Amino acid sequence: MNPIELYKKLPKKNCGECRQKTCMPFALAVIKGEAELSECPYLTGDARDDVQASLKKSDWREELITKLREEVKGINFSDIAEGIGAELKDNALVIKCMGREFIISTDGEITTRGHMTPWIKILLLHYIRTAGKGELSSKWISYGEMKSGMVKASSFQRECEEPLKEFFDDNFDKTMSVLQRLGAQTCEGFPTPNAFHLYLLPKIPVVILYWPKEEEFESKVKIIFDSTVDRFLDAESVIFLVEGLVKNIEVNLFLDKK
Ligand code: SF4
Known part of the structure; x- marks a missing residue:
């Protein structure tokens, strides 16, 4: 199923109740796996089951x-x-x-x-x-320092660090509170007091560092990993994992607004 085919099956109210401004970007987001059909409150019952079945077939x-x-x-x-x-x-x-x-x-x-x-x-x-194994090192590395991380470092920055920075810039307290609901704890010993330690998976802890805008310096987010991260997931899957965190935060911020 392509986005146009999906769009045709949507309620086409263009009401924006689903995190997207209109139905077309919603259809695109569903196809890309960035939104769920259940986010549209007007697509219910048999109509939703029917679309879900078509999506599943071609997914x-x-x-x-x-x-x-x-x-x-x-x-x-x-x-x-x-x-x-x-x-x-x-x-x-x-x-x-x-x-x-x-x-x-x-x-x-x-x-x-x-x-x-x-x-x-x-x-x-x-x-x-x-099936990785071994103790965590508690030494922190950037995404670019991971095995094969250098090649994808700019994607990681664009897809993961940039959106997180925008959430923090927009509303620091709410973003922090969502992170805490996901299990993050503030931590010390990093070059900014806004440091949050979170287990994305049992052997994949991350620290999220945020610097707010200050005089001539732009705000910034850096996500760092335990140096053993490669043993548990490859660099591409790590992007996928952190993108999941970003979407999770986005959905929570959206629901908190409602
Ligand atoms: S909530 Fe449903 S009807 Fe409204 S814009 Fe989103 S997809 Fe369209």
Whole structure:
């Protein structure tokens, strides 16, 4: 399904109640995986089920999830649980991600309380499949210092650090409060007092640093990682993970406004 086909099935009220100004950007955002159909309060019942089914059929993410689930099926969870910081409960893995608990069964089925997007399923399955291990170093590195991070450093800045900076610039207190709801804690020992420590996944802590605008200096956000991050996810997946955090904050800020 392409954005035009999806647009045709939307209520076309152009009311902006879904985080987008009109229905067309909403259709685009859904196709890109940046918005969920449930965000449109006027698309309900059979109409929503019908669109959801068409999206699912043509969704590359669903294909990837099926492929990753097959790979995860062959993994002995008791061999990898400790290494990835997961808990083993009734043969299933329990993984905490941004303040929420996800349960992954031996056949790769994922359950949690509340709504779950395809990106989180992909990340969790990928994290399990990578099966990293080892202690965290507590040495912090930038995204560009990760293995293959240099090549994608400008994407990371554009897709992850820039939007976070805008949230902070717009409303520092609300952004901080959303981060705290996701499990972030303020921390010391960094070159700005606005430093927030957060576990995106059990072995992937980050520190988010924010400098507000000051005289001739523009505001800035820097996200740093434990130097062991490469063992648990590749550089591309890390962008995907932090983009998920950014979307999560955006949705929470939007809901707080309502
Ligand atoms: S809430 Fe629904 S009807 Fe309103 S702009 Fe968004 S997609 Fe269109």
